[in-house]
Amino acid sequence: MKAVVYDRYGPPDVLRIEEVERPAPRDDEVLVRVRASTVNRLDCHTREANRSNGLVISGVSRLVSGIRRPRQRILGSEFAGEVEAAGPAATRFGAGNRVFGNTGLRFGSHAEFTCVPETARVARMPEGMGFEEAAAATDGALNALWCLRLAGPLRERRVLVYGASGAIGTAAVQVAKLFGAEVTAVCGPKGVEVVTAVGADRVIDYTKEDFTSDRERYFSVFDAVGKESFAHCRSLIEPGGTYLATDGFRNLLLGFWTSRFGDRKVMFKLPPRYTRQDVVLIKELMEAGSYRPVIDRVYPIEDVVEAARYVETQQKIGNVVLAVSDG
Numbered sequence: 001m002k003a004v005v006y007d008r009y010g011p012p013d014v015l016r017i018e019e020v021e022r023p024a025p026r027d028d029e030v031l032v033r034v035r036a037s038t039v040n041r042l043d044c045h046t047r048e049a050n051r052s053n054g055l056v057i058s059g060v061s062r063l064v065s066g067i068r069r070p071r072q073r074i075l076g077s078e079f080a081g082e083v084e085a086a087g088p089a090a091t092r093f094g095a096g097n098r099v100f101g102n103t104g105l106r107f108g109s110h111a112e113f114t115c116v117p118e119t120a121r122v123a124r125m126p127e128g129m130g131f132e133e134a135a136a137a138t139d140g141a142l143n144a145l146w147c148l149r150l151a152g153p154l155r156e157r158r159v160l161v162y163g164a165s166g167a168i169g170t171a172a173v174q175v176a177k178l179f180g181a182e183v184t185a186v187c188g189p190k191g192v193e194v195v196t197a198v199g200a201d202r203v204i205d206y207t208k209e210d211f212t213s214d215r216e217r218y219f220s221v222f223d224a225v226g227k228e229s230f231a232h233c234r235s236l237i238e239p240g241g242t243y244l245a246t247d248g249f250r251n252l253l254l255g256f257w258t259s260r261f262g263d264r265k266v267m268f269k270l271p272p273r274y275t276r277q278d279v280v281l282i283k284e285l286m287e288a289g290s291y292r293p294v295i296d297r298v299y300p301i302e303d304v305v306e307a308a309r310y311v312e313t314q315q316k317i318g319n320v321v322l323a324v325s326d327g
Helices: 041-047 055-065 131-135 138-151 167-178 189-197 230-236 249-258 276-287 301-312
Strands: 002-005 016-019 029-038 078-086 098-102 113-117 122-124 158-162 182-187 202-205 218-223 237-245 265-267 295-300 319-323
Touching: 002 301, 016 301, 029 131, 041 055, 041 301, 078 113, 078 131, 098 131, 098 138, 098 276, 122 276, 131 295, 131 319, 138 167, 138 218, 138 237, 138 265, 138 276, 158 167, 167 182, 167 189, 182 189, 189 202, 218 230, 230 237, 249 265, 295 301, 301 319
Parallel strands: 158 182, 158 218, 182 202, 218 237, 237 265, 295 319
Antiparallel strands: 002 016, 029 078, 029 113, 029 319, 078 098, 098 122
Protein backbone atom coordinates (compact mmCIF):
# COMPACT_ATOMS: atom_id res chain seq x y z
CA MET A 1 0.00 0.00 0.00
CA LYS A 2 1.01 3.64 -0.41
CA ALA A 3 1.93 5.55 2.74
CA VAL A 4 3.72 8.68 3.91
CA VAL A 5 6.73 7.65 5.98
CA TYR A 6 9.61 9.30 7.81
CA ASP A 7 12.68 7.75 9.41
CA ARG A 8 14.25 10.75 11.14
CA TYR A 9 13.01 13.85 12.92
CA GLY A 10 13.16 17.11 11.03
CA PRO A 11 11.37 19.53 8.68
CA PRO A 12 8.59 18.53 6.26
CA ASP A 13 11.19 17.35 3.72
CA VAL A 14 11.83 14.20 5.82
CA LEU A 15 8.42 12.93 4.67
CA ARG A 16 8.21 10.73 1.57
CA ILE A 17 5.80 8.40 -0.19
CA GLU A 18 6.70 4.72 0.01
CA GLU A 19 5.11 1.36 -0.72
CA VAL A 20 4.77 -0.53 2.57
CA GLU A 21 3.07 -3.73 3.67
CA ARG A 22 -0.65 -3.49 4.28
CA PRO A 23 -1.48 -4.05 7.98
CA ALA A 24 -3.63 -7.02 9.05
CA PRO A 25 -6.31 -6.49 11.70
CA ARG A 26 -5.95 -8.19 15.05
CA ASP A 27 -8.88 -10.00 16.63
CA ASP A 28 -10.50 -6.82 17.98
CA GLU A 29 -9.50 -4.47 15.15
CA VAL A 30 -10.98 -3.25 11.90
CA LEU A 31 -8.95 -2.59 8.76
CA VAL A 32 -9.96 0.78 7.33
CA ARG A 33 -9.37 1.87 3.76
CA VAL A 34 -8.46 5.50 4.43
CA ARG A 35 -10.07 7.94 2.03
CA ALA A 36 -9.04 11.14 3.80
CA SER A 37 -6.89 12.29 6.71
CA THR A 38 -5.50 15.62 7.91
CA VAL A 39 -2.16 17.26 8.58
CA ASN A 40 -2.48 18.81 12.02
CA ARG A 41 -0.43 20.29 14.83
CA LEU A 42 0.20 16.89 16.44
CA ASP A 43 1.65 15.53 13.21
CA CYS A 44 3.98 18.49 12.78
CA HIS A 45 5.18 18.60 16.38
CA THR A 46 5.80 14.85 16.44
CA ARG A 47 7.65 14.90 13.12
CA GLU A 48 10.10 17.52 14.36
CA ALA A 49 10.30 16.02 17.88
CA ASN A 50 8.86 19.26 19.27
CA ARG A 51 12.15 21.08 18.74
CA SER A 52 10.28 24.36 18.32
CA ASN A 53 8.99 24.06 21.91
CA GLY A 54 12.39 23.82 23.60
CA LEU A 55 14.73 21.12 24.87
CA VAL A 56 12.56 19.90 27.76
CA ILE A 57 9.45 19.35 25.63
CA SER A 58 11.57 17.87 22.84
CA GLY A 59 13.05 15.38 25.29
CA VAL A 60 9.62 14.35 26.53
CA SER A 61 8.41 14.04 22.94
CA ARG A 62 11.26 11.69 22.06
CA LEU A 63 10.52 9.52 25.09
CA VAL A 64 7.01 9.05 23.70
CA SER A 65 7.71 8.73 19.96
CA GLY A 66 11.27 7.35 19.90
CA ILE A 67 14.51 8.68 21.35
CA ARG A 68 16.82 8.48 18.33
CA ARG A 69 14.29 7.93 15.55
CA PRO A 70 10.51 7.60 15.29
CA ARG A 71 9.04 4.26 16.33
CA GLN A 72 5.93 4.89 14.25
CA ARG A 73 6.98 5.70 10.67
CA ILE A 74 3.48 6.73 9.52
CA LEU A 75 1.87 9.86 10.95
CA GLY A 76 -1.76 10.96 10.70
CA SER A 77 -4.19 10.86 13.62
CA GLU A 78 -7.50 11.69 11.90
CA PHE A 79 -9.15 9.45 9.34
CA ALA A 80 -12.30 8.76 7.40
CA GLY A 81 -12.87 5.78 5.17
CA GLU A 82 -14.48 2.39 4.74
CA VAL A 83 -14.06 -0.81 6.72
CA GLU A 84 -12.24 -3.29 4.49
CA ALA A 85 -12.17 -6.20 6.95
CA ALA A 86 -12.72 -6.95 10.61
CA GLY A 87 -11.00 -9.26 13.07
CA PRO A 88 -13.00 -12.24 14.41
CA ALA A 89 -13.76 -10.52 17.73
CA ALA A 90 -14.77 -7.20 16.12
CA THR A 91 -18.56 -7.06 15.81
CA ARG A 92 -19.36 -3.34 15.94
CA PHE A 93 -18.45 -2.67 12.31
CA GLY A 94 -18.56 -4.73 9.13
CA ALA A 95 -17.01 -4.56 5.69
CA GLY A 96 -18.27 -1.55 3.76
CA ASN A 97 -19.21 0.56 6.80
CA ARG A 98 -18.16 4.19 6.43
CA VAL A 99 -16.28 5.24 9.57
CA PHE A 100 -14.27 8.13 10.94
CA GLY A 101 -12.21 8.73 14.04
CA ASN A 102 -8.94 9.60 15.68
CA THR A 103 -5.97 7.31 16.38
CA GLY A 104 -4.13 9.80 18.62
CA LEU A 105 -0.51 8.86 19.27
CA ARG A 106 -1.00 5.54 17.46
CA PHE A 107 -1.03 7.61 14.24
CA GLY A 108 -1.01 5.52 11.03
CA SER A 109 -3.64 7.42 9.02
CA HIS A 110 -1.35 8.87 6.33
CA ALA A 111 -1.67 5.60 4.45
CA GLU A 112 -4.15 3.79 2.22
CA PHE A 113 -5.00 1.38 5.05
CA THR A 114 -4.85 1.53 8.83
CA CYS A 115 -5.96 -0.79 11.64
CA VAL A 116 -8.07 0.55 14.51
CA PRO A 117 -9.41 -1.25 17.61
CA GLU A 118 -13.19 -1.17 17.31
CA THR A 119 -13.44 0.08 20.91
CA ALA A 120 -11.13 3.03 20.13
CA ARG A 121 -12.15 6.53 19.03
CA VAL A 122 -14.05 5.44 15.92
CA ALA A 123 -17.68 5.74 14.88
CA ARG A 124 -19.87 5.50 11.80
CA MET A 125 -19.60 8.57 9.63
CA PRO A 126 -22.28 11.23 10.02
CA GLU A 127 -25.10 10.86 7.54
CA GLY A 128 -24.72 13.16 4.56
CA MET A 129 -21.05 13.96 5.21
CA GLY A 130 -18.18 13.30 2.81
CA PHE A 131 -14.86 11.73 3.70
CA GLU A 132 -12.92 15.00 3.72
CA GLU A 133 -15.31 16.70 6.14
CA ALA A 134 -15.49 13.64 8.41
CA ALA A 135 -11.69 13.33 8.49
CA ALA A 136 -11.41 16.94 9.70
CA ALA A 137 -14.06 16.55 12.40
CA THR A 138 -12.30 15.06 15.40
CA ASP A 139 -9.02 16.73 16.39
CA GLY A 140 -10.33 20.25 16.89
CA ALA A 141 -13.60 19.13 18.47
CA LEU A 142 -11.98 16.64 20.86
CA ASN A 143 -9.52 19.30 22.06
CA ALA A 144 -12.32 21.83 22.44
CA LEU A 145 -14.52 19.42 24.39
CA TRP A 146 -11.64 18.43 26.68
CA CYS A 147 -10.65 22.01 27.52
CA LEU A 148 -14.11 23.55 27.81
CA ARG A 149 -15.34 20.75 30.07
CA LEU A 150 -12.47 21.60 32.45
CA ALA A 151 -13.87 25.13 32.75
CA GLY A 152 -17.11 23.96 34.34
CA PRO A 153 -20.66 25.07 33.44
CA LEU A 154 -20.56 27.78 30.74
CA ARG A 155 -24.23 28.61 30.28
CA GLU A 156 -24.75 32.40 30.15
CA ARG A 157 -21.05 32.97 30.84
CA ARG A 158 -18.57 34.84 28.69
CA VAL A 159 -15.75 32.91 27.00
CA LEU A 160 -12.90 34.34 24.95
CA VAL A 161 -11.25 32.07 22.38
CA TYR A 162 -7.77 33.20 21.30
CA GLY A 163 -6.61 31.74 17.98
CA ALA A 164 -10.23 31.20 17.01
CA SER A 165 -9.64 30.62 13.30
CA GLY A 166 -7.59 27.40 13.58
CA ALA A 167 -8.81 23.81 13.78
CA ILE A 168 -9.20 23.87 17.57
CA GLY A 169 -10.38 27.49 17.63
CA THR A 170 -13.21 27.10 15.10
CA ALA A 171 -14.34 23.98 16.96
CA ALA A 172 -14.08 25.76 20.34
CA VAL A 173 -16.32 28.61 19.19
CA GLN A 174 -18.99 26.11 18.17
CA VAL A 175 -18.66 23.92 21.27
CA ALA A 176 -18.74 26.92 23.62
CA LYS A 177 -21.93 28.12 21.95
CA LEU A 178 -23.41 24.63 22.36
CA PHE A 179 -22.54 24.85 26.06
CA GLY A 180 -24.55 28.09 26.24
CA ALA A 181 -21.68 30.59 26.43
CA GLU A 182 -21.40 34.06 24.94
CA VAL A 183 -18.28 33.84 22.77
CA THR A 184 -15.73 36.48 21.86
CA ALA A 185 -13.27 35.24 19.23
CA VAL A 186 -9.78 36.63 18.63
CA CYS A 187 -8.15 35.98 15.26
CA GLY A 188 -6.38 37.61 12.32
CA PRO A 189 -8.15 39.39 9.46
CA LYS A 190 -8.31 36.24 7.27
CA GLY A 191 -10.39 34.46 9.89
CA VAL A 192 -12.95 37.10 10.82
CA GLU A 193 -15.60 36.05 8.30
CA VAL A 194 -15.23 32.33 9.04
CA VAL A 195 -15.28 32.74 12.82
CA THR A 196 -18.38 34.89 12.57
CA ALA A 197 -20.02 32.25 10.36
CA VAL A 198 -19.45 29.48 12.93
CA GLY A 199 -21.24 31.44 15.63
CA ALA A 200 -18.98 33.88 17.47
CA ASP A 201 -20.99 36.66 19.11
CA ARG A 202 -18.12 39.11 18.76
CA VAL A 203 -14.82 38.99 16.85
CA ILE A 204 -11.63 40.91 17.64
CA ASP A 205 -9.07 41.26 14.85
CA TYR A 206 -5.79 41.24 16.79
CA THR A 207 -4.03 43.20 14.03
CA LYS A 208 -6.35 46.13 14.72
CA GLU A 209 -7.02 45.87 18.45
CA ASP A 210 -5.17 44.64 21.53
CA PHE A 211 -7.62 42.13 22.95
CA THR A 212 -6.06 42.39 26.42
CA SER A 213 -7.25 46.01 26.62
CA ASP A 214 -10.84 44.79 26.35
CA ARG A 215 -13.06 46.13 29.10
CA GLU A 216 -15.04 42.90 29.18
CA ARG A 217 -14.23 40.24 31.76
CA TYR A 218 -14.53 36.56 30.95
CA PHE A 219 -15.27 33.42 32.92
CA SER A 220 -12.79 31.56 30.71
CA VAL A 221 -10.02 32.52 28.30
CA PHE A 222 -9.21 29.64 25.96
CA ASP A 223 -5.82 29.77 24.20
CA ALA A 224 -6.47 27.47 21.24
CA VAL A 225 -3.03 27.89 19.65
CA GLY A 226 -0.61 27.92 22.58
CA LYS A 227 0.73 31.41 21.84
CA GLU A 228 -0.60 33.32 24.83
CA SER A 229 0.14 33.20 28.55
CA PHE A 230 -1.83 33.24 31.75
CA ALA A 231 0.09 36.31 32.93
CA HIS A 232 -0.85 38.26 29.79
CA CYS A 233 -4.51 37.26 29.97
CA ARG A 234 -5.05 37.30 33.73
CA SER A 235 -6.63 40.76 33.83
CA LEU A 236 -9.34 39.55 31.41
CA ILE A 237 -10.43 36.70 33.68
CA GLU A 238 -13.04 37.35 36.33
CA PRO A 239 -12.46 36.06 39.90
CA GLY A 240 -13.18 32.34 40.02
CA GLY A 241 -12.56 32.05 36.29
CA THR A 242 -10.15 29.91 34.31
CA TYR A 243 -7.38 30.10 31.73
CA LEU A 244 -7.66 27.10 29.40
CA ALA A 245 -4.38 26.00 27.81
CA THR A 246 -3.82 23.54 24.96
CA ASP A 247 -0.07 23.04 25.44
CA GLY A 248 3.04 24.42 27.16
CA PHE A 249 5.10 22.88 29.97
CA ARG A 250 4.75 26.07 32.00
CA ASN A 251 0.98 25.57 32.09
CA LEU A 252 1.40 22.22 33.86
CA LEU A 253 3.31 24.04 36.61
CA LEU A 254 0.86 26.93 36.66
CA GLY A 255 -2.05 24.52 36.87
CA PHE A 256 -0.53 22.99 40.00
CA TRP A 257 0.27 26.40 41.52
CA THR A 258 -3.03 28.17 40.77
CA SER A 259 -5.05 25.20 42.04
CA ARG A 260 -3.74 26.12 45.50
CA PHE A 261 -3.22 29.87 45.30
CA GLY A 262 -5.15 32.75 43.76
CA ASP A 263 -8.69 33.19 42.55
CA ARG A 264 -8.07 32.45 38.86
CA LYS A 265 -7.08 28.95 37.75
CA VAL A 266 -4.96 27.58 34.91
CA MET A 267 -6.57 24.40 33.60
CA PHE A 268 -4.23 22.06 31.72
CA LYS A 269 -4.23 18.35 32.39
CA LEU A 270 -2.25 15.62 30.63
CA PRO A 271 -2.93 13.25 29.12
CA PRO A 272 -6.22 14.47 27.65
CA ARG A 273 -9.08 12.02 28.03
CA TYR A 274 -10.78 11.41 24.68
CA THR A 275 -13.31 8.60 24.34
CA ARG A 276 -15.27 6.75 21.67
CA GLN A 277 -18.39 8.35 23.14
CA ASP A 278 -16.92 11.77 22.32
CA VAL A 279 -16.56 10.75 18.66
CA VAL A 280 -20.16 9.53 18.68
CA LEU A 281 -21.18 12.89 20.14
CA ILE A 282 -19.31 14.70 17.34
CA LYS A 283 -21.19 12.53 14.81
CA GLU A 284 -24.53 13.44 16.40
CA LEU A 285 -23.69 17.14 16.51
CA MET A 286 -22.73 17.12 12.84
CA GLU A 287 -25.93 15.33 11.88
CA ALA A 288 -27.94 17.88 13.87
CA GLY A 289 -26.18 20.76 12.10
CA SER A 290 -24.71 21.99 15.40
CA TYR A 291 -21.05 21.47 14.49
CA ARG A 292 -19.17 21.56 11.23
CA PRO A 293 -15.39 21.43 10.78
CA VAL A 294 -13.85 24.24 8.76
CA ILE A 295 -11.60 23.14 5.88
CA ASP A 296 -8.97 25.49 4.50
CA ARG A 297 -7.25 23.37 1.85
CA VAL A 298 -7.27 19.81 0.52
CA TYR A 299 -4.01 18.30 -0.72
CA PRO A 300 -3.48 14.97 -2.49
CA ILE A 301 -1.31 12.59 -0.46
CA GLU A 302 1.52 13.11 -2.95
CA ASP A 303 1.70 16.77 -1.83
CA VAL A 304 2.04 15.97 1.88
CA VAL A 305 5.31 17.94 2.19
CA GLU A 306 3.62 21.06 0.83
CA ALA A 307 0.64 20.47 3.14
CA ALA A 308 2.93 20.20 6.19
CA ARG A 309 4.77 23.37 5.19
CA TYR A 310 1.48 25.22 4.96
CA VAL A 311 0.35 24.00 8.39
CA GLU A 312 3.66 25.21 9.84
CA THR A 313 3.04 28.77 8.56
CA GLN A 314 0.38 28.88 11.32
CA GLN A 315 -1.84 30.79 8.91
CA LYS A 316 -4.36 28.08 8.08
CA ILE A 317 -8.06 28.67 8.64
CA GLY A 318 -9.54 25.54 10.20
CA ASN A 319 -8.18 22.24 8.91
CA VAL A 320 -5.84 21.01 6.20
CA VAL A 321 -7.08 17.76 4.67
CA LEU A 322 -5.05 15.05 2.97
CA ALA A 323 -6.91 13.15 0.22
CA VAL A 324 -5.45 9.66 0.58
CA SER A 325 -7.36 7.53 -1.93
CA ASP A 326 -10.32 7.95 -4.26
CA GLY A 327 -13.75 7.29 -2.85
